[in-house]
Amino acid sequence: DTAVSQTPKYLVTQMGNDKSIKCEQNLGHDTMYWYKQDSKKFLKIMFSYNNKELIINETVPNRFSPKSPDKAHLNLHINSLELGDSAVYFCASSQAPDATNEKLFFGSGTQLSVL
């Protein structure tokens, strides 16, 4: 019973392609996130959704578009992939966006390689 599951685990694609990463959580959480782990290993937030509504949108190219069909799912679509998009992308969820204890539950990550 994986709490936060994301697919695919690995994604290898050519520059210019469009790809999607799916994320689902079965924890009943209201808030979901996308994080990017860059080459320097920092985890940086990209987006946050609370109950299907966008609440955080960091400085991310508009080629990246999150979609939340319901509060248990937050998918990430990436258009016109570039070499610099190669990274590990983590989906996460939490009980609430403004909880004092901002404890996140992460998926296992998607290693994206753009050739």
Place this chain on the structure above:
Amino acid sequence: DQQVKQNSPSLSVQEGRISILNCDYTNSMFDYFLWYKKYPAEGPTFLISISSIKDKNEDGRFTVFLNKSAKHLSLHIVPSQPGDSAVYFCAASDFGSARQLTFGSGTQLTVLP
């Protein structure tokens, strides 16, 4: 601008000894700090946290110390076990940024048997 810094990318410790992982931050508005642990091919998992109103929080073998004046926190693991070998991320948040977490770059801990 790296507001949370983990200056040691790696640390090796003998089994049974103490592991001390360090984290520095620059944003004085941070008031909540967390440590996450990450095994290869898995996502980070929450380990322990501390509020800025405290200077110590303990959970079993794990203790986090916070020195607000120095903007420094540390994670102590005593005794260290081989299963503790993982990457440890420090993270911080503040109310003003909607509790958005800022992570450090992680420290790879290797506990040698």
